[in-house]
Amino acid sequence: MNQVTRERYLPPSDLPLPSLQPVLSTPRLALRPFTPDDAAEVQRLAGDRDVAATTRLIPHPYPDGLAEAFIRSLPEQYEHGKGATFAIALTDGALIGAISLAFHWEDQHAEMGYWVGKPYWNRGFCTEAARRILEFGFGPLKLSRVFANYLANNPASGRVLAKLGMRQEGCLRQHRLKNGRFEDLVLCGILAAEFPLARK
Numbered sequence: 476m477n478q479v480t481r482e483r484y485l486p487p488s489d490l491p492l493p494s495l496q497p498v499l500s501t502p503r504l505a506l507r508p509f510t511p512d513d514a515a516e517v518q519r520l521a522g523d524r525d526v527a528a529t530t531r532l533i534p535h536p537y538p539d540g541l542a543e544a545f546i547r548s549l550p551e552q553y554e555h556g557k558g559a560t561f562a563i564a565l566t567d568g569a570l571i572g573a574i575s576l577a578f579h580w581e582d583q584h585a586e587m588g589y590w591v592g593k594p595y596w597n598r599g600f601c602t603e604a605a606r607r608i609l610e611f612g613f614g615p616l617k618l619s620r621v622f623a624n625y626l627a628n629n630p631a632s633g634r635v636l637a638k639l640g641m642r643q644e645g646c647l648r649q650h651r652l653k654n655g656r657f658e659d660l661v662l663c664g665i666l667a668a669e670f671p672l673a674r675k
Contacts (some may be wrong), residue, residue, distance in 0.1 A: 478515075478673050483497070483626075484656045484662050485593075488610075490556040490578075490580060491530075491563065491615060491616050492553070492556055492559070492616065492618055492633065494552050494572055495523075495614070496508045496559060497611075499561065499607050499608070499611055500607075501603050501606075502565065502599065502603075502606065503565065503566060503600070503603060504562060504563055504564065504565060504603055504604055504607070505564045505565075505566060505610070506561035506562070506564075506574065506604060506607060507562050507564060507651060508550075508553075508561065508562065509545075509546045509548070509561075509562045509573075510546070510562075511543065511546060511547075512543075513546060513562055513570055514542040514543045514546055515542070516570045517542040517545070517546070517570070517573070518537050518539075518542040519591030520570070520571070520572065520593070520594075521533050521537055521542070521573075521590060521592075522535065522536065522546075523538030523592065523593050524587050524593075524615060524651065525593050525594055526590055526592060527550055528629075528653075528654070529626065529629040529631070529632060531588075531619065531624070531626065531660070533590065533652075533653055537539065541575065543664050548558045553673060556578060556580065557578060558575055558576060558577045559575060559576050560574070560575035561573065561574050561575065561604075561608070562572060563600065563604045567642035568619070570592075571591055571592050571594075571595040571600060572589065572601070572602075572604070573590055573599070573606060574587070574588070574589040574604045574608055574613055575587065575588050575589070576608060576616075576621070580651070582619075582620075583617070583618055583619040583620070584618055584619055584620035584621065585612055585616075585618055585620075585621050586621075586622055586623065586624075586625075587605065587608060587621050587622070587623040588623065589601055589605060590666075591604075592621065594633075594663075596668070599649065601635050601664070602635050602638050602639065605635060605636075606639055609621055609639060609665070609670055611644065613638065613670050614664075617667075618667065619667050620663075620664055620667070621662070621665055622634055622641075622644070622662065622663065622664035623641065623663050623665065624660050624661060624662050624663065625646075625659075625660070625661055625663075626651065626653065626657060626658045626659070627659035628658060628659075633661060633663070633671055636663045637663075639664050639665065639670075640669055640670060640671075641663040641664060641665045642663060642664060642665065643661060643662070643663050644662045644663060644664050644668075645661075645662045646659055646660070646661050647659065647662065649659040
């Protein structure tokens with residue numbers, strides 16, 4: 476049975492996801508569902524040229540309406556067990572980025588992705604948010620593995636993954652066409668048994 480068919484026959488009621496997307500807290504952050512009111516700030520932060528340059532999929536310029544469409548798509552993805560995308564917000568409510576898990580339930584693993592607005596770089600927010608997402612994935616969701624990737628020309632993202640205990644598992648050469656250039660994509664992953672908090 477191929478992957479598409481297997482995913483089709485995993486009803487949402489059989490998945491370990493909470494019926495409502497939770498809010499996940501850290502000392503400095505709240506990881507919460509996006510709301511329509513976040514659209515303008517998503518466009519402002521993700522639309523920064525330097526943010527777009529560090530990601531696989533964020534375009535630059537960032538088109539009008541894209542943030543609204545992105546936010547509208549998220550509840551259905553969660554409801555059908557395809558993914559959980561969280562707004563990264565400071566405890567005072569300020570939106571600073573996004574982090575997500577895209578689920579592959581048939582293999583009991585997920586792909587993690589994230590971005591943080593440039594004004595909030597180099598302050599440990601991305602690592603803090605990602606560690607909380609791994610706790611969520613390896614804890615209540617009982618995932619066996621979480622993987623992530625980053626453009627080789629963005630070593631800062633690689634350092635975030637290394638701090639989480641992720642191991643480099645390979646490199647896809649010239650895998651992503653970004654701004655007219657082919658970029659290498661570095662693959663990293665971590666198993667539940669390798670994540671200390673997963674065993675608590």
